[in-house]
Amino acid sequence: MSSAPAVTTTSYAILGLLAVRSWSTYELTQQMNRSLGRMWPRAQSKLYEEPKKLVALGLATATTEQVGRRPRTVYAISPAGSAALARWLEEPGEGPVLEFEQLVKLAFAENGTRADALRTVAAARAWAVRANVGNLVAAREYAVGEGPYQHRAAQGMLAGAFFTDFYAMVARWADWATEQIESWPEEPAEAVADPAALAEILDKARWSGDDPLVGSAG
Structure with missing residues (x-):
């Protein structure tokens, strides 16, 4: 059966x-x-x-x-x-699952060239710009009360806000990553992480205030 x-x-x-x-x-x-x-x-x-x-x-x-x-x-x-x-x-459901081929490529950038990595990051930024075109059109329509199914705007704007922030975040990250990669030597395998950038990432990672190491000493 x-x-x-x-x-x-x-x-x-x-x-x-x-x-x-x-x-x-x-x-x-x-x-x-x-x-x-x-x-x-x-x-x-x-x-x-x-x-x-x-x-x-x-x-x-x-x-x-x-x-x-x-x-x-x-x-x-x-x-x-x-x-x-x-x-x-x-039920609250499951959180997001990210699938980002360009990020996978950058994870193994030492096996390619600096130019390869720069092209990958540029493509990621271009994707964010393209994706935001339709997002911007929709945002304008709903903001003036002319969106499809406008009566459901309160529900739709939750996802709209997420994708607006997401596209902007990818673009900002791509700009930051470009600066980092441009400081690399010609051979990415010889690149050394910027200590200031690592410290900044750590500081940003504490956004939730839930750092298990903070206050553990003493």
Whole structure:
């Protein structure tokens, strides 16, 4: 006997969208990419299968509508789906997982050239600038009351604030990393860490006030 399909974070994300309104599969996929793609990127093929799974689990309903001569399936959240979504929201969830190829490359920079490392950091900064273009457009729309689903701006701005700070942080880090790498010798393997920079990192790492070594002496 086959087991029931697992309800995943993607399942609940789609339930959350269905709680906003009913969607066709195509609309769900577009909205998932637009509103959640930065925080929960998933392959489009997976998103097309997810609503069917929710229907099979009784968490959503499916109805067929006629659009011109073509039928389309529209999905809506069911009472059981609303209850499941509410239960999921009661749990705090897991923290972020960072996947940053350029940072991995820099971790082994001694095996390449200084120019390689500088190009990698420049690409990271360029990514932050590109990513912030759409973010800035959205921020302007919501700030003047013209964003998509403006009535949900209180919820959406939480993620908006996170990504605004995140893109700016990557750009600031890239500027700092560029200065560090430019001070390296031609062979990165011969680079020596700047003691002042290490001390600054330590000072910043104490931002939470939870340093186990502070006050332990004596």
